[in-house]
Amino acid sequence: xxxxxxxxxxxxxxxxxxxxxxxxxxxxxxxxxxxxxxxxxxxxxxxxxxxxxxxxxxxxxxxxxxxxxxxxxxxxxxxxxxxxxxxxxxxxxxxxxxxxxxxxxxxxxxxxxxxxxxxxxxxxxxxxxxxxxxxxxxxxxxxxxxxxxxxxxxxxxxxxxxxxxxxxxxxxxxxxxxxxxxxxxxxxxxxxxxxxxxxxxxxxxxxxxxxxxxxxxxxxxxxxx
Amino acid sequence: xxxxxxxxxxxxxxxxxxxxxxxxxxxxxxxxxxxxxxxxxxxxxxxxxxxxxxxxxxxxxxxxxxxxxxxxxxxxxxxxxxxxxxxxxxxxxxxxxxxxxxxxxxxxxxxxxxxxxxxxxxxxxxxxxxxxxxxxxxxxxxxxxxxxxxxxxxxxxxxxxxxxxxxxxxxxxxxxxxxxxxxxxxxxxxxxxxxxxxxxxxxxxx
Numbered sequence: 096x097x098x099x100x101x102x103x104x105x106x107x108x109x110x111x112x113x114x115x116x117x118x119x120x121x122x123x124x125x126x127x128x129x130x131x132x133x134x135x136x137x138x139x140x141x142x143x144x145x146x147x148x149x150x151x152x153x154x155x156x157x158x159x160x161x162x163x164x165x166x167x168x169x170x171x172x173x174x175x176x177x178x179x180x181x182x183x184x185x186x187x188x189x190x191x192x193x194x195x196x197x198x199x200x201x202x203x204x205x206x207x208x209x210x211x212x213x214x215x216x217x218x219x220x221x222x223x224x225x226x227x228x229x230x231x232x233x234x235x236x237x238x239x240x241x242x243x244x245x246x247x248x249x250x251x252x253x254x255x256x257x258x259x260x261x262x263x264x265x266x267x268x269x270x271x272x273x274x275x276x277x278x279x280x281x282x283x284x285x286x287x288x289x290x291x292x293x294x295x296x297x298x299x300x301x302x303x304x305x306x307x308x309x310x311x312x313x314x315x316x317x318x319x320x
Numbered sequence: 321x322x323x324x325x326x327x328x329x330x331x332x333x334x335x336x337x338x339x340x341x342x343x344x345x346x347x348x349x350x351x352x353x354x355x356x357x358x359x360x361x362x363x364x365x366x367x368x369x370x371x372x373x374x375x376x377x378x379x380x381x382x383x384x385x386x387x388x389x390x391x392x393x394x395x396x397x398x399x400x401x402x403x404x405x406x407x408x409x410x411x412x413x414x415x416x417x418x419x420x421x422x423x424x425x426x427x428x429x430x431x432x433x434x435x436x437x438x439x440x441x442x443x444x445x446x447x448x449x450x451x452x453x454x455x456x457x458x459x460x461x462x463x464x465x466x467x468x469x470x471x472x473x474x475x476x477x478x479x480x481x482x483x484x485x486x487x488x489x490x491x492x493x494x495x496x497x498x499x500x501x502x503x504x505x506x507x508x509x510x511x512x513x514x515x516x517x518x519x520x521x522x523x524x525x526x
Contacts, residue, residue: 236496238521239496239501239523241496241497241498241500241501242496242497242498250341251341254341277340278340278341281340281341281342282341282342282343282344283341283342283343283344284343284344284345284346285343285344285345285346286345286346286347286348287345287346287347287348288347288348288350289347289348289349289350289351289429290350290351290429290496290497291351291428291429291494291495291496291497292427292428292429293423293427293428293429294347294427295427299345303343303345307340307341307343308340309340309341310340
């Protein structure tokens, strides 16, 4: 929750910071060195019709991403990611095994603020994520292998995803981006099954908190062509 | 220029709202409902060794056909493999009545039951054991003899005080989901409600 508040504060403050920087530059004409000017020209070229592709690491898994610049400001993109986790642990004679499988296909449209001077591409994006997310967990008794309790988790297959980010295309074609996204309109169900053990309220809330993935932080690296 | 920034406002609002997924939960109780039909018959525990004392114990529970009587026979052996008998403690309970499911402080699902103590006896199986019990005035008695059952109901023997005859007896039964074993409560560690707070670790199999 603290992270969410901090992020919201930064995001809310960001446009004002940008305005402040622009206001400063209006008063004093900026002096551009010749060697910097050539690089800036490369960065600020019109990207209409260009494409790019690459790999990314995110909260929702590792995947591939591609995009097409419909105009200089608008990009249509998509990505596919996957993440499987399994863990086992336990205490006082019990074994806990948890497994989650997260596969996501994301389609989105981006709008770039190309006219900003300090960056190649601050962007906002919105799209749909198609999810195949599920998870299971079992608690068994070590000594007898008897099933004590289990849990099953399912997420709705489609959510709206919006986000903001920053995208830099280097003069030699390398493309990097970071973005912070949030899902909206989805649902998930958690089904607890009690065999020999009841789930305490504390265990339930802890489990529900740790299996909630409302936001997705993405770090991307690719090539623009 | 200003219009470009306006597109960010709804995105920033949605991000800061931190919506995520709506959560719905359900809980299924798949714990076994203990019945008299299920209990009726003979349940045997595995041999449990006590390496410190170089002895072992094996307990057999017999529930009557209607499961309203329970006979518990716990045999102590002078070796680690349940071969040479030392002594036998027999506990018989009458008017056994199954109660509701309950949960212990460790969140284990149990079924309560109550009964009336019919008798608790101790039988030395060898003369050596009888002599040892007599030497120690075990349970305050010096009349122990091999092969003779003596009631110890209501007596304090070592660190254990046994229930008196006709005393109310409250205990717990735990059954695994596969219905292959049962466990009983540790009646030497009772809670304020009169039921055991914990369970014995040994399992009884039919």
